[in-house]
Amino acid sequence: MFLSVIIPAFNEEARLPITLNATREYLQERFPEQCEILVVDDGSADATAHITAEFAKHYPDVPVSVLSYGCNRGKGYAVRYGMLHASGDWRLFCDADLATPIEEFAVIFDRMKVDGTEIGIGSRPLKQSNLLVHQPWYREQLGRGFNKVVQMLAVPGIQDTQCGFKIFSAAAATNVFQHCKLDKFAFDAEALLIATRLGYRISEVPIRWSHKDGSKISLVRDGSRMVCDLLRIRMLHKGLKRVVK
Numbered sequence: 001m002f003l004s005v006i007i008p009a010f011n012e013e014a015r016l017p018i019t020l021n022a023t024r025e026y027l028q029e030r031f032p033e034q035c036e037i038l039v040v041d042d043g044s045a046d047a048t049a050h051i052t053a054e055f056a057k058h059y060p061d062v063p064v065s066v067l068s069y070g071c072n073r074g075k076g077y078a079v080r081y082g083m084l085h086a087s088g089d090w091r092l093f094c095d096a097d098l099a100t101p102i103e104e105f106a107v108i109f110d111r112m113k114v115d116g117t118e119i120g121i122g123s124r125p126l127k128q129s130n131l132l133v134h135q136p137w138y139r140e141q142l143g144r145g146f147n148k149v150v151q152m153l154a155v156p157g158i159q160d161t162q163c164g165f166k167i168f169s170a171a172a173a174t175n176v177f178q179h180c181k182l183d184k185f186a187f188d189a190e191a192l193l194i195a196t197r198l199g200y201r202i203s204e205v206p207i208r209w210s211h212k213d214g215s216k217i218s219l220v221r222d223g224s225r226m227v228c229d230l231l232r233i234r235m236l237h238k239g240l241k242r243v244v245k
Protein backbone atom coordinates (compact mmCIF):
# COMPACT_ATOMS: atom_id res chain seq x y z
CA MET A 1 0.00 0.00 0.00
CA PHE A 2 1.54 3.30 -1.10
CA LEU A 3 -0.56 5.82 0.81
CA SER A 4 -2.98 5.92 3.76
CA VAL A 5 -5.04 9.08 4.15
CA ILE A 6 -6.16 9.49 7.75
CA ILE A 7 -9.07 11.80 8.47
CA PRO A 8 -9.82 12.49 12.16
CA ALA A 9 -13.53 13.16 12.43
CA PHE A 10 -15.66 14.45 15.27
CA ASN A 11 -19.30 15.06 14.27
CA GLU A 12 -18.39 15.63 10.64
CA GLU A 13 -21.53 14.37 8.87
CA ALA A 14 -21.95 17.74 7.14
CA ARG A 15 -18.37 18.29 5.97
CA LEU A 16 -17.18 14.73 5.35
CA PRO A 17 -19.04 13.74 2.13
CA ILE A 18 -17.37 16.43 -0.02
CA THR A 19 -14.00 15.60 1.50
CA LEU A 20 -14.37 11.85 0.92
CA ASN A 21 -15.40 12.46 -2.66
CA ALA A 22 -12.54 14.81 -3.47
CA THR A 23 -10.01 12.54 -1.78
CA ARG A 24 -11.25 9.41 -3.51
CA GLU A 25 -11.23 11.07 -6.94
CA TYR A 26 -7.70 12.34 -6.46
CA LEU A 27 -6.33 9.03 -5.19
CA GLN A 28 -8.11 7.03 -7.87
CA GLU A 29 -6.64 9.18 -10.60
CA ARG A 30 -3.12 9.52 -9.21
CA PHE A 31 -2.42 6.23 -7.45
CA PRO A 32 -5.06 3.66 -8.47
CA GLU A 33 -5.22 0.56 -6.26
CA GLN A 34 -2.46 1.70 -3.95
CA CYS A 35 -4.32 3.79 -1.38
CA GLU A 36 -6.70 3.62 1.52
CA ILE A 37 -8.77 6.22 3.36
CA LEU A 38 -9.18 5.80 7.12
CA VAL A 39 -11.80 7.91 8.83
CA VAL A 40 -11.12 7.88 12.56
CA ASP A 41 -14.46 8.47 14.22
CA ASP A 42 -13.60 10.33 17.42
CA GLY A 43 -16.75 9.43 19.34
CA SER A 44 -19.11 11.31 17.03
CA ALA A 45 -22.74 11.56 18.12
CA ASP A 46 -23.94 12.14 14.54
CA ALA A 47 -23.90 9.99 11.40
CA THR A 48 -20.15 10.32 10.69
CA ALA A 49 -19.53 6.54 10.85
CA HIS A 50 -22.71 5.67 8.95
CA ILE A 51 -22.01 8.13 6.14
CA THR A 52 -18.47 6.82 5.78
CA ALA A 53 -19.62 3.20 5.68
CA GLU A 54 -22.25 4.04 3.03
CA PHE A 55 -19.66 5.90 0.99
CA ALA A 56 -17.34 2.87 1.13
CA LYS A 57 -20.14 0.63 -0.19
CA HIS A 58 -20.92 2.97 -3.09
CA TYR A 59 -17.31 3.50 -4.17
CA PRO A 60 -15.36 0.30 -3.64
CA ASP A 61 -12.54 1.40 -5.99
CA VAL A 62 -10.61 3.03 -3.12
CA PRO A 63 -10.86 1.19 0.22
CA VAL A 64 -12.49 3.42 2.84
CA SER A 65 -12.74 2.27 6.46
CA VAL A 66 -14.05 3.72 9.69
CA LEU A 67 -12.00 3.23 12.83
CA SER A 68 -14.03 3.79 16.00
CA TYR A 69 -13.32 3.55 19.70
CA GLY A 70 -16.61 4.79 21.04
CA CYS A 71 -15.81 8.02 22.88
CA ASN A 72 -14.52 11.51 22.15
CA ARG A 73 -10.80 11.60 23.00
CA GLY A 74 -9.62 14.58 20.92
CA LYS A 75 -7.96 15.21 17.57
CA GLY A 76 -4.51 14.18 18.85
CA TYR A 77 -5.76 10.78 19.96
CA ALA A 78 -7.67 10.28 16.70
CA VAL A 79 -4.67 11.11 14.49
CA ARG A 80 -2.36 8.92 16.59
CA TYR A 81 -4.84 6.04 16.40
CA GLY A 82 -5.06 6.36 12.62
CA MET A 83 -1.30 6.72 12.13
CA LEU A 84 -0.60 3.59 14.18
CA HIS A 85 -3.35 1.50 12.52
CA ALA A 86 -2.62 2.49 8.90
CA SER A 87 -0.73 0.25 6.51
CA GLY A 88 0.56 2.71 3.88
CA ASP A 89 4.25 3.26 3.19
CA TRP A 90 3.30 6.94 3.47
CA ARG A 91 0.65 8.31 5.83
CA LEU A 92 -1.07 11.64 5.37
CA PHE A 93 -3.43 13.10 7.91
CA CYS A 94 -5.81 15.85 6.85
CA ASP A 95 -8.78 17.64 8.39
CA ALA A 96 -12.34 16.62 7.56
CA ASP A 97 -12.97 20.02 5.96
CA LEU A 98 -10.02 19.66 3.55
CA ALA A 99 -8.95 23.24 4.25
CA THR A 100 -5.73 22.15 2.55
CA PRO A 101 -6.80 20.74 -0.83
CA ILE A 102 -5.84 17.08 -1.27
CA GLU A 103 -3.82 18.01 -4.39
CA GLU A 104 -1.24 19.58 -2.05
CA PHE A 105 -0.15 16.03 -1.19
CA ALA A 106 1.95 15.93 -4.36
CA VAL A 107 3.38 19.39 -3.70
CA ILE A 108 4.65 18.38 -0.26
CA PHE A 109 5.67 14.89 -1.32
CA ASP A 110 7.75 16.22 -4.24
CA ARG A 111 9.58 18.54 -1.88
CA MET A 112 10.20 15.66 0.53
CA LYS A 113 11.84 13.71 -2.29
CA VAL A 114 14.11 16.65 -3.13
CA ASP A 115 14.95 17.24 0.55
CA GLY A 116 15.30 13.51 1.31
CA THR A 117 12.98 13.80 4.31
CA GLU A 118 10.49 11.37 5.85
CA ILE A 119 8.20 14.06 7.27
CA GLY A 120 6.54 16.85 5.29
CA ILE A 121 4.11 19.43 6.68
CA GLY A 122 1.86 21.99 5.06
CA SER A 123 2.50 25.57 6.15
CA ARG A 124 0.37 28.72 5.90
CA PRO A 125 2.51 31.73 6.90
CA LEU A 126 5.38 31.21 4.42
CA LYS A 127 5.93 33.79 1.67
CA GLN A 128 4.89 31.41 -1.10
CA SER A 129 1.83 30.05 0.77
CA ASN A 130 -1.43 30.84 -0.95
CA LEU A 131 -4.23 31.59 1.51
CA LEU A 132 -7.36 31.71 -0.63
CA VAL A 133 -9.68 32.41 2.31
CA HIS A 134 -8.19 33.74 5.56
CA GLN A 135 -9.28 32.80 9.07
CA PRO A 136 -10.98 35.56 11.06
CA TRP A 137 -8.24 38.08 11.94
CA TYR A 138 -8.24 37.30 15.67
CA ARG A 139 -7.68 33.60 15.01
CA GLU A 140 -4.86 34.34 12.61
CA GLN A 141 -3.22 36.59 15.23
CA LEU A 142 -3.73 34.00 17.99
CA GLY A 143 -2.17 31.41 15.69
CA ARG A 144 0.90 33.60 15.18
CA GLY A 145 1.22 34.17 18.93
CA PHE A 146 0.81 30.46 19.60
CA ASN A 147 3.55 29.68 17.09
CA LYS A 148 5.98 32.00 18.89
CA VAL A 149 5.38 30.05 22.12
CA VAL A 150 5.68 26.73 20.27
CA GLN A 151 9.00 27.81 18.79
CA MET A 152 10.24 28.83 22.23
CA LEU A 153 9.08 25.71 24.06
CA ALA A 154 9.01 22.89 21.55
CA VAL A 155 10.09 23.18 17.92
CA PRO A 156 12.27 26.14 16.97
CA GLY A 157 12.39 26.97 13.28
CA ILE A 158 8.93 25.73 12.28
CA GLN A 159 6.56 28.54 11.30
CA ASP A 160 3.32 26.53 11.35
CA THR A 161 2.97 23.43 13.49
CA GLN A 162 -0.83 23.53 13.47
CA CYS A 163 -1.77 23.05 9.83
CA GLY A 164 -3.82 19.85 9.62
CA PHE A 165 -1.97 18.34 6.66
CA LYS A 166 1.14 16.30 7.40
CA ILE A 167 2.87 13.37 5.72
CA PHE A 168 4.96 10.74 7.50
CA SER A 169 6.78 7.68 6.19
CA ALA A 170 5.56 4.44 7.80
CA ALA A 171 8.71 4.26 9.95
CA ALA A 172 8.47 7.91 11.01
CA ALA A 173 4.76 7.55 11.82
CA THR A 174 5.40 4.51 14.01
CA ASN A 175 8.50 5.91 15.70
CA VAL A 176 6.93 9.30 16.40
CA PHE A 177 3.31 8.48 17.27
CA GLN A 178 4.16 5.60 19.62
CA HIS A 179 5.66 8.25 21.91
CA CYS A 180 2.85 10.82 21.61
CA LYS A 181 0.78 11.37 24.74
CA LEU A 182 -1.26 14.50 24.09
CA ASP A 183 -4.84 13.79 22.99
CA LYS A 184 -6.00 17.32 22.18
CA PHE A 185 -4.87 20.06 19.79
CA ALA A 186 -1.25 20.48 20.98
CA PHE A 187 -0.38 17.04 19.54
CA ASP A 188 1.09 18.49 16.32
CA ALA A 189 3.73 20.38 18.27
CA GLU A 190 4.39 17.29 20.38
CA ALA A 191 4.78 15.03 17.31
CA LEU A 192 7.21 17.47 15.68
CA LEU A 193 9.25 17.80 18.88
CA ILE A 194 9.49 14.00 19.14
CA ALA A 195 10.41 13.77 15.45
CA THR A 196 13.24 16.27 15.88
CA ARG A 197 14.54 14.51 18.99
CA LEU A 198 14.53 11.19 17.11
CA GLY A 199 16.65 12.83 14.43
CA TYR A 200 14.08 13.31 11.64
CA ARG A 201 14.40 16.34 9.41
CA ILE A 202 11.12 18.02 8.46
CA SER A 203 10.17 19.66 5.16
CA GLU A 204 7.93 22.66 5.85
CA VAL A 205 6.23 23.40 2.57
CA PRO A 206 4.03 26.36 1.48
CA ILE A 207 0.55 25.21 0.45
CA ARG A 208 -2.74 26.47 -0.87
CA TRP A 209 -5.20 26.75 2.01
CA SER A 210 -8.75 28.05 2.59
CA HIS A 211 -10.42 28.71 5.91
CA LYS A 212 -13.57 26.59 6.14
CA ASP A 213 -16.62 27.37 8.24
CA GLY A 214 -17.86 24.83 10.74
CA SER A 215 -14.79 24.64 13.02
CA LYS A 216 -15.67 23.11 16.36
CA ILE A 217 -12.69 24.48 18.21
CA SER A 218 -13.55 26.56 21.25
CA LEU A 219 -10.95 29.29 21.63
CA VAL A 220 -11.29 29.46 25.41
CA ARG A 221 -11.57 25.75 26.27
CA ASP A 222 -9.30 24.32 23.58
CA GLY A 223 -6.93 27.31 23.56
CA SER A 224 -6.20 27.16 27.27
CA ARG A 225 -5.77 23.39 27.13
CA MET A 226 -3.31 23.81 24.26
CA VAL A 227 -1.18 26.24 26.24
CA CYS A 228 -1.19 23.96 29.33
CA ASP A 229 -0.21 20.97 27.20
CA LEU A 230 2.49 22.96 25.47
CA LEU A 231 4.09 23.75 28.81
CA ARG A 232 4.34 19.99 29.53
CA ILE A 233 5.74 18.83 26.19
CA ARG A 234 9.44 19.10 26.96
CA MET A 235 9.04 17.40 30.33
CA LEU A 236 7.05 14.57 28.76
CA HIS A 237 9.84 13.77 26.30
CA LYS A 238 13.09 14.22 28.16
CA GLY A 239 14.76 10.88 27.59
CA LEU A 240 14.24 10.31 23.85
CA LYS A 241 17.17 8.81 21.95
CA ARG A 242 17.98 9.50 18.32
CA VAL A 243 16.91 6.67 15.97
CA VAL A 244 17.78 8.25 12.61
CA LYS A 245 21.44 7.94 11.56
Ligand SMILES: Nc1nc2c(ncn2[C@@H]2O[C@H](COP(=O)(O)OP(=O)(O)O)[C@@H](O)[C@H]2O)c(=O)[nH]1
Binds near residue numbers: 078094217
Ligand atom coordinates in the same frame (compact mmCIF):
# COMPACT_ATOMS: atom_id res chain seq x y z
N1 LIG B 1 -12.97 20.18 17.34
C1 LIG B 1 -12.62 18.90 17.37
N2 LIG B 1 -12.16 18.36 16.24
C2 LIG B 1 -11.82 17.06 16.29
C3 LIG B 1 -11.92 16.31 17.48
N3 LIG B 1 -11.50 15.06 17.20
C4 LIG B 1 -11.17 15.05 15.89
N4 LIG B 1 -11.37 16.26 15.33
C5 LIG B 1 -11.12 16.61 13.91
O1 LIG B 1 -10.01 17.52 13.84
C6 LIG B 1 -10.17 18.37 12.73
C7 LIG B 1 -10.21 19.79 13.26
O2 LIG B 1 -10.70 20.62 12.32
P1 LIG B 1 -11.62 21.92 12.59
O3 LIG B 1 -12.71 21.63 13.61
O4 LIG B 1 -12.02 22.39 11.26
O5 LIG B 1 -10.60 22.89 13.31
P2 LIG B 1 -9.90 24.20 12.75
O6 LIG B 1 -9.92 24.14 11.27
O7 LIG B 1 -8.50 24.11 13.32
O8 LIG B 1 -10.70 25.30 13.32
C8 LIG B 1 -11.47 17.95 12.03
O9 LIG B 1 -11.18 16.95 11.07
C9 LIG B 1 -12.23 17.36 13.21
O10 LIG B 1 -13.28 16.50 12.86
C10 LIG B 1 -12.42 16.91 18.67
O11 LIG B 1 -12.53 16.32 19.75
N5 LIG B 1 -12.75 18.22 18.56
Ligand SMILES: [Mg+2]
Binds near residue numbers: 095097099212215
Ligand atom coordinates in the same frame (compact mmCIF):
# COMPACT_ATOMS: atom_id res chain seq x y z
MG1 LIG C 1 -11.00 23.54 9.81
